[in-house]
Amino acid sequence: MLAYIIRRVAQSVLVLLITGFVAFSMFSYVGDPVENMLGQERTQADVDRLREQLGLDQPFVVQYAKFLGQAVQGNFGLSYRQGRPVSDILSERLPATLELAAVSGLMALAGGIGLGIFTAIRRRGVGANVIMTLSLVGVSLPTFLIGILLIYVFAVQLGWLPSFGRGEVTDLGWWTTGFLTVSGLKALVLPAITLGLYQMTLIMRLVRTEMLEVLRMDYIRFARARGLRERAINFRHALKNTLVPVITITGLQLGSIIAFAIITETVFQWPGVGLLFINAIQFVDIPVMAAYLMMISVMFVAINLVVDLLYFAIDPRLRVDGRSGGH
Amino acid sequence: MTALIRLERLTRDFDVSKPWLNRVIERLPRETLRAVSDVSLEIPAGSVYALVGESGSGKSTIGRIVAGLVRASGGTVEIDGVDTVSAAPARVSEVRRELQMIFQDPFASLNPRWKVRRIIAEPVAVRGESTEGLSERLLEQVGLSAADANKYPHEFSGGQRQRICIARALASNPKIIICDEPTSALDVSVQSQVLNLMSDLREELGLTYLFISHDLTVVQHMADRIGVLYLGALVEEAPRDRLFAEPKHPYTQMLFDAAPRMDAFGREVEPPKGEIPDAINPPPGCPYHPRCPMATEVCWTEVPQTRHIGETRVRCHHAE
Amino acid sequence: MTGPVLSVRDLVVEIPTRRGVLRPVDRVSYDIAAGEILGVVGESGAGKSMTGNAVIGLLDRPARITAGEILLTGEPIHGLNGEALRRLRGRRMGMIFQDPLTSLNPLLTVGDQLTETILEHLPVSAAEARKRAIAALEEVGIPAARQRIGSYPHEFSGGMRQRVVIALALCAEPELIVADEPTTALDVSVQAQIIALLKRLCRERGVAVMLVTHDMGVIAEAADRVAVMYAGRLAELGPVREVVGNARHPYTAGLMASTPSASGGHRRLRQIPGAMPRLDAVPDGCPFHPRCERAEARCRQAPEPMLQTCDGRAACWFPVVADEEVPA
Amino acid sequence: ETLRWARAGDALTLDPHAQNEGPTLALMHQMMEPLVLRNPDGELEAALATDWSVDPDNPEVWTFSLREGVTFHDGAEFTAEDVVFSFERALSENSDMKGLISSVASVEALSDYEVEITTNGPNPLLPAALPNILMIDKDWAEANDTVDVQDVEGGEETFASQNVNGTGPYMLVSREPDVRTEMTAFEDYWGAADFPIGYSDIVYTPIQNPSTRTAALFSGEVDFIQDVPVQDLERIEADPSLKIVSSPQNRVIFYGLNVSDELVNGTPDAGNPLADGQVREAMNMALNRDAIRDVVMRGQSIPAGVIMPPFVNGWNEELNSVSTDIEAAKALMEEAGWGDGFSIQLDCPNDRYINDEAICQATVGMLAQIGVTVNLNAQPKAQHFPLVNGLESDFYMLGWGVPSYDSEYIFNFLYHTKGDLYGTWNGTRYSNPELDEMTKAIAAEVDLEARDEMIAEMWDMAKADTVYLPIHHQVLNWAMDSDVGAAVDPDDQVKVKYFTAD
Amino acid sequence: MSDHQVELQTRRTPGRFARAWDSDLAYSFRRTPVAVVSAAVVLILVLSAVFAPLVAPYDPFDPASLNLMNGFTPPGQPNALTGETFFLGTDDQGRDVFSTILYGMRISLFVGFSAVLLAMVIGVVFGLLAGYVGGWVDSFIMRIADIQLTFPAILVAMLIFGIAKGITPPEYRDQMAIWVLILAIGLSDWVQFARVVRGATLVERSRDYVLAARLVGQRPFAIMIRHILPNVLNPVLVIATISLALAIIAEATLSFLGVGAPPTRPSLGTLIRIGQGFMFSGEWWILLFPAATLLALALAINLLGDWLRDALNPRLR
Numbered sequence A: 001m002l003a004y005i006i007r008r009v010a011q012s013v014l015v016l017l018i019t020g021f022v023a024f025s026m027f028s029y030v031g032d033p034v035e036n037m038l039g040q041e042r043t044q045a046d047v048d049r050l051r052e053q054l055g056l057d058q059p060f061v062v063q064y065a066k067f068l069g070q071a072v073q074g075n076f077g078l079s080y081r082q083g084r085p086v087s088d089i090l091s092e093r094l095p096a097t098l099e100l101a102a103v104s105g106l107m108a109l110a111g112g113i114g115l116g117i118f119t120a121i122r123r124r125g126v127g128a129n130v131i132m133t134l135s136l137v138g139v140s141l142p143t144f145l146i147g148i149l150l151i152y153v154f155a156v157q158l159g160w161l162p163s164f165g166r167g168e169v170t171d172l173g174w175w176t177t178g179f180l181t182v183s184g185l186k187a188l189v190l191p192a193i194t195l196g197l198y199q200m201t202l203i204m205r206l207v208r209t210e211m212l213e214v215l216r217m218d219y220i221r222f223a224r225a226r227g228l229r230e231r232a233i234n235f236r237h238a239l240k241n242t243l244v245p246v247i248t249i250t251g252l253q254l255g256s257i258i259a260f261a262i263i264t265e266t267v268f269q270w271p272g273v274g275l276l277f278i279n280a281i282q283f284v285d286i287p288v289m290a291a292y293l294m295m296i297s298v299m300f301v302a303i304n305l306v307v308d309l310l311y312f313a314i315d316p317r318l319r320v321d322g323r324s325g326g327h
Numbered sequence B: 001m002t003a004l005i006r007l008e009r010l011t012r013d014f015d016v017s018k019p020w021l022n023r024v025i026e027r028l029p030r031e032t033l034r035a036v037s038d039v040s041l042e043i044p045a046g047s048v049y050a051l052v053g054e055s056g057s058g059k060s061t062i063g064r065i066v067a068g069l070v071r072a073s074g075g076t077v078e079i080d081g082v083d084t085v086s087a088a089p090a091r092v093s094e095v096r097r098e099l100q101m102i103f104q105d106p107f108a109s110l111n112p113r114w115k116v117r118r119i120i121a122e123p124v125a126v127r128g129e130s131t132e133g134l135s136e137r138l139l140e141q142v143g144l145s146a147a148d149a150n151k152y153p154h155e156f157s158g159g160q161r162q163r164i165c166i167a168r169a170l171a172s173n174p175k176i177i178i179c180d181e182p183t184s185a186l187d188v189s190v191q192s193q194v195l196n197l198m199s200d201l202r203e204e205l206g207l208t209y210l211f212i213s214h215d216l217t218v219v220q221h222m223a224d225r226i227g228v229l230y231l232g233a234l235v236e237e238a239p240r241d242r243l244f245a246e247p248k249h250p251y252t253q254m255l256f257d258a259a260p261r262m263d264a265f266g267r268e269v270e271p272p273k274g275e276i277p278d279a280i281n282p283p284p285g286c287p288y289h290p291r292c293p294m295a296t297e298v299c300w301t302e303v304p305q306t307r308h309i310g311e312t313r314v315r316c317h318h319a320e
Numbered sequence C: 001m002t003g004p005v006l007s008v009r010d011l012v013v014e015i016p017t018r019r020g021v022l023r024p025v026d027r028v029s030y031d032i033a034a035g036e037i038l039g040v041v042g043e044s045g046a047g048k049s050m051t052g053n054a055v056i057g058l059l060d061r062p063a064r065i066t067a068g069e070i071l072l073t074g075e076p077i078h079g080l081n082g083e084a085l086r087r088l089r090g091r092r093m094g095m096i097f098q099d100p101l102t103s104l105n106p107l108l109t110v111g112d113q114l115t116e117t118i119l120e121h122l123p124v125s126a127a128e129a130r131k132r133a134i135a136a137l138e139e140v141g142i143p144a145a146r147q148r149i150g151s152y153p154h155e156f157s158g159g160m161r162q163r164v165v166i167a168l169a170l171c172a173e174p175e176l177i178v179a180d181e182p183t184t185a186l187d188v189s190v191q192a193q194i195i196a197l198l199k200r201l202c203r204e205r206g207v208a209v210m211l212v213t214h215d216m217g218v219i220a221e222a223a224d225r226v227a228v229m230y231a232g233r234l235a236e237l238g239p240v241r242e243v244v245g246n247a248r249h250p251y252t253a254g255l256m257a258s259t260p261s262a263s264g265g266h267r268r269l270r271q272i273p274g275a276m277p278r279l280d281a282v283p284d285g286c287p288f289h290p291r292c293e294r295a296e297a298r299c300r301q302a303p304e305p306m307l308q309t310c311d312g313r314a315a316c317w318f319p320v321v322a323d324e325e326v327p328a
Numbered sequence D: 001e002t003l004r005w006a007r008a009g010d011a012l013t014l015d016p017h018a019q020n021e022g023p024t025l026a027l028m029h030q031m032m033e034p035l036v037l038r039n040p041d042g043e044l045e046a047a048l049a050t051d052w053s054v055d056p057d058n059p060e061v062w063t064f065s066l067r068e069g070v071t072f073h074d075g076a077e078f079t080a081e082d083v084v085f086s087f088e089r090a091l092s093e094n095s096d097m098k099g100l101i102s103s104v105a106s107v108e109a110l111s112d113y114e115v116e117i118t119t120n121g122p123n124p125l126l127p128a129a130l131p132n133i134l135m136i137d138k139d140w141a142e143a144n145d146t147v148d149v150q151d152v153e154g155g156e157e158t159f160a161s162q163n164v165n166g167t168g169p170y171m172l173v174s175r176e177p178d179v180r181t182e183m184t185a186f187e188d189y190w191g192a193a194d195f196p197i198g199y200s201d202i203v204y205t206p207i208q209n210p211s212t213r214t215a216a217l218f219s220g221e222v223d224f225i226q227d228v229p230v231q232d233l234e235r236i237e238a239d240p241s242l243k244i245v246s247s248p249q250n251r252v253i254f255y256g257l258n259v260s261d262e263l264v265n266g267t268p269d270a271g272n273p274l275a276d277g278q279v280r281e282a283m284n285m286a287l288n289r290d291a292i293r294d295v296v297m298r299g300q301s302i303p304a305g306v307i308m309p310p311f312v313n314g315w316n317e318e319l320n321s322v323s324t325d326i327e328a329a330k331a332l333m334e335e336a337g338w339g340d341g342f343s344i345q346l347d348c349p350n351d352r353y354i355n356d357e358a359i360c361q362a363t364v365g366m367l368a369q370i371g372v373t374v375n376l377n378a379q380p381k382a383q384h385f386p387l388v389n390g391l392e393s394d395f396y397m398l399g400w401g402v403p404s405y406d407s408e409y410i411f412n413f414l415y416h417t418k419g420d421l422y423g424t425w426n427g428t429r430y431s432n433p434e435l436d437e438m439t440k441a442i443a444a445e446v447d448l449e450a451r452d453e454m455i456a457e458m459w460d461m462a463k464a465d466t467v468y469l470p471i472h473h474q475v476l477n478w479a480m481d482s483d484v485g486a487a488v489d490p491d492d493q494v495k496v497k498y499f500t501a502d
Numbered sequence E: 001m002s003d004h005q006v007e008l009q010t011r012r013t014p015g016r017f018a019r020a021w022d023s024d025l026a027y028s029f030r031r032t033p034v035a036v037v038s039a040a041v042v043l044i045l046v047l048s049a050v051f052a053p054l055v056a057p058y059d060p061f062d063p064a065s066l067n068l069m070n071g072f073t074p075p076g077q078p079n080a081l082t083g084e085t086f087f088l089g090t091d092d093q094g095r096d097v098f099s100t101i102l103y104g105m106r107i108s109l110f111v112g113f114s115a116v117l118l119a120m121v122i123g124v125v126f127g128l129l130a131g132y133v134g135g136w137v138d139s140f141i142m143r144i145a146d147i148q149l150t151f152p153a154i155l156v157a158m159l160i161f162g163i164a165k166g167i168t169p170p171e172y173r174d175q176m177a178i179w180v181l182i183l184a185i186g187l188s189d190w191v192q193f194a195r196v197v198r199g200a201t202l203v204e205r206s207r208d209y210v211l212a213a214r215l216v217g218q219r220p221f222a223i224m225i226r227h228i229l230p231n232v233l234n235p236v237l238v239i240a241t242i243s244l245a246l247a248i249i250a251e252a253t254l255s256f257l258g259v260g261a262p263p264t265r266p267s268l269g270t271l272i273r274i275g276q277g278f279m280f281s282g283e284w285w286i287l288l289f290p291a292a293t294l295l296a297l298a299l300a301i302n303l304l305g306d307w308l309r310d311a312l313n314p315r316l317r
Ligand SMILES: Nc1ncnc2c1ncn2[C@@H]1O[C@H](COP(=O)(O)OP(=O)(O)OP(=O)(O)O)[C@@H](O)[C@H]1O
Pocket: B014, B015, B016, B033, B034, B035, B053, B054, B055, B056, B057, B058, B059, B060, B061, B062, B214, B279
């Protein structure tokens, strides 16, 4: 198992390096930061001076090497837009995104697994079919439109929930949370639904398919033949086996929730890293973009690692041979 | 009679070690699984040579090595006098053409997306030769109708599929057919049809069979000569009647005793002890010694060598 | 003498499909007494498993029992609802499946699976259940049962796994066991062990066993009586010596003759021409008539006689007479 | 009472000299002040300076008298040394404001409340250049090690980019960049009695997505928004609890044309059609500015015939007149030998001006009618502006505001031959030596009458050459709760001290 | 061998169409009203998109034919200035909404189909290679897949869009957007194809028919293409269907972020992005009709995919 983790980590580092490289190579094409950083009255001399200061005149590889060297030390440089250390900005913005992602992730997981089981067990029932169809409506509209429609209905027409922002947040020193105030919780509702709906549908369908497969297995028949209760069969025998494949995909999905937050955060002006990233792109704030992409990869890799370890916890077969990975 | 196929000290090891990193960290040695161990045998042209043994004894592996689907780790395989290890590749592929295979599972050995015509003609089509009318002719030869060439495999029953497999094997006019448990997935009534067909074809076309099976009665019915495998090693080999009349090796005896018999109503015998050991860590000495009622100290330490007792070759310290 | 543990009377199982209603089990009747092993043989698709599943109440949709009765120690169980049937399953009747590799849940230890079954059916404490689980493992011949109880299925070999499966089927002490090809996936040496084990348990506990297989040899060695099925119907039913040695039904006779045997040598095997009809194309009259050498006009027109109405052995208009030589 | 205020973007920094950018300055104007302020009517107003005059003998020397009794938020007194310090800071290398006051040669304190500014050559318009030069406390800056203007490459962030110590009517309470900035009224503000100061607190939130921004106003979560999407004006107007205030903006939107011999994106065999004045004139006539106003802008624009906002010195209605005439345009094209038309790429930003992309799109259709096939390349401003400045565009959209309210600013940046100091935003390759010379001349001309005449002459020349196709003057709209009393500022610079709360 | 003849009740082989009509899939299709309705919807939408130039009353992609003054005409009512009437109204550029939807759907479908095709080709090729060749090739491909997964679709698209903008000559940028969308969506989507194909290939590879093919000397490439590929296509088909719906939605999402089809040649997504700006202003038709079309299209494809998934899964029958 140790070997497994080591291998996984080594691969992850490789993934990160490549990610970093790709991320970085993209920046040369997003636009020119200098144009945004200088006012209308700037002269060519100002432009040249700034380019030199930012190191933008250096070859791309040199820039990447410099970036990596600094990044390893946790230093992502200063944001061109805000003139503050990127690491500060990110750590300031991360709680918002993580809280949103956590809530919608939990919602997607709980709802997805619950409904997935329900629709699998009641495969031919009316309720299950209605849920299946409705869930498709959720993924048949782009996220941003769902967000805007939710705002229109619940904020503008009904006035029940806020249309933007995080509401009142409590500062815990290194973390700001919206969980402790009513307005914070209210502000979470619409973005979390917008963000989680898609993932929920995905997880639900996945769980359903896997569960149906598992319910056909011989050991389920054998459990039935032993007269176990349906509940024990569904939840003790089938669900656990269902979870093994579900975990991988779900892990990947939770990773992409953070990335998908870009859209939700833009629609709801949610002050998280996704919004930060969009702003950074508009402003060609290279350090922020690079750091954001690296952060996403790190999280992704970390989630994958956790998923792999979960496998070991769930599936005893892996503990012995350790050969099969989480493909 | 010259041997069409000759195996000399054939050995095949599979590397079943854990990945390098695991071995380093967990201080594990490299592990190999000896699927075939020091097997020598000869199959004369026109005869049926059967390999029997329990699951995992290496029957299929030998078959595949002969067919060229798996490489040998040691020893030689001679087909029609050509050493397939050392001869020029062109020569090897030429003799391999003389050789075809029939597999165990008639449901898995036909591509479900291909029409029967194409399946049967494939061995010929690969060489770019004309396949005009070939499938239809072969279908009739194996007792199906020419019109079946237009169907897909799923439209046939298990027995019919096995006939299609046989037709495919015959397409390239082979001399040798390796049959890897050709009837073990079939019902007895269908099995008899397929076995009869195979016997008929053998007579008509003068084929040589390497017949792999775990079913002693089938082997007894089909084979001229029988080799018994245990953990990759050929523990006993004899002409059919000799073997059945006088099994020398205790393992062979055990197999005969354990096999259910139609005339043994309510037989109450002590069932054999134990199961086949783990092939990765086989017992030292004679591999059968942990289960052998005759085992003595020498069996624990010394690997028995092949001995000739009359027409029988046997690997046992105590056989006589 | 009490009545049979299991009585099946004119059981019909039907599957509605888009090409019409199929009858994989058609008017099948038999009894099994306590301590008796009834062997059920027949070609693949003859309806053996379907009968077993119907008995234990595990028919998969859309198959369903449409006629006949199933009596367990005299009580009808064919009409029971799901929950009532579930209480019987495991407790009063157990089932063993073909493949020991897939019959066990890979994520639960064998101990978990045993105790959960015991706790479900017997009013015992968890500790007691564990004790019984160990006893059950010991009984089926698993060495060091106390240690192995915490093992996962993949840590056992194939034969050992089938023993665990048997322990699971027997742990709540049922009166009837339906064993569906319990040895097909196993090697001969292990098969011999498992058959011996089944016979021993059947004898010691007085369990009625329905042993489904298509291996004539296994039947001959293990069964007390044999039922031969063809195209969903019983072709022949009788004591094992009689049926195997002196088949009355031409189909049984053909089966026996086409099995290669020690005495046969290299001669051509006798073969039954053709194959069993598909369920959607069962011929009129006796379903076996297209393959039967003895078939006459009557066989083509009238359905074969019911077992009970003829001599009680073979459902055939022209059964092979005892002293008549089986044509070689 | 609290004013909850939202607009599309946030200030980039709190350092008053680091970024010459609209939202940044708008926020800073609540907390800091210049010597001379432009009030909501667009007129210069005394702020920290009460009086200013140019030396009658030497037009290069200006004297500013400072307001007495003004204190910074931390209680320190505002004196001449702060002015000198602030100017020096604004002129320093890293400052983004130095372009505005590049004519300033030196600043000296004559006394505690009097400073003298010397310019490089006469600059009659100096006061007009000052409204965005905000004053900062010297001692505070020195104490907090923030004397230098924040420099993005400078390693660490500066104190001044996160803290404010100004003399303005509001003090900073808290700030989370891009999220929320809170301010509260400064009790010791010098003008507490002179200005309405209707709000005791300000909460400023950027909301990027236009729909969300409007939704926030509708749902009552904010009281006042800038950057109102024009299509939502009607509905806001219809809402009895909301209102709109509008005014022409100090920004004109126009297209620039590459008039050189070669086009960047492929020159037709017959040469660059845009080099032909008749073609340019034809394109100018093909633009239906009324349609753009009525449909794309929902009436929220003033068709422009000259690339000069209406308040600017040099403006007159006649210059601004323009008409659409497709037939005449076609005839001109024919005459110029381009009757069969040509094709050209139009580069356009899609996140900079009001409905910028839609305007360009409409233009594509209009030019199609005189046979000009336009490929529209609409992209974010970060990619658009480098094209303009890198001379990589043949036909581009640009918007121009004139902070100095004088035509010189336009000629300097847009008409002068492109060079390092002059013509920096001239992407047209247009070069008119006469115009160049006059541009330099009016910068130094102190006789205002003569100067105005020269400007009129220059405009005639410029307009005759049609290197720019004016589109319209943007109209500025602020939407707010009906009890907010606000006057729109043509520079879009909110100054909450002028707001009343009913 | 006359005794074999009994089992050879050779029925006359029915024609291709009759066989298809008679197949289990077709039967299940006919018996599932949802599938029939969805297929009808998809068919109608796809056909009207393909034949948009014939169906649509106007050509919204021809700038010369547009009259800006027609802008914001409500559905079915005459325009206040020009007096023209449009069935579903006009948008802010005076384009007929109905025609624009048809043309936009063309683009959306084109992007969707091409992106899925691209993803499918890459995924199937990589999946086959990884599954069939195994060893380090497998590890390598699956690691690439991991890296790919690290970049969620949106980021990939933005990245590619950025790069493509940088490297394509300006005169091609107009068309480029479409190709970039295809590339971006296709690239972010191939992994799931690869994984599924790899899994299925591993299963197929161990089947005896592959062994038989190797035995007769088929080249590995031929085995992969001729033998394995046809047998792994079922799950690919299911994924492709669902991916198609996802790709169409992804295109819309990207266009919201400004990384999409140009406004002069709008896709459904671009139309929705434009339309959402008019949500509060009363011009509901600019948003509603494209959104409803997108919903109908994506939902119908999704439902079809759903049905296909269940119908092609032999274990669920
Ligand atoms: N590619 C392989 N890699 C590792 N081990 C292998 C491989 N192929 C076969 N083996 C091992 O070699 C041994 C012999 O296998 P083989 O398939 O020849 O047995 P067999 O006698 O044909 O058994 P069966 O009756 O089950 O078909 C088994 O232990 C098997 O696990």
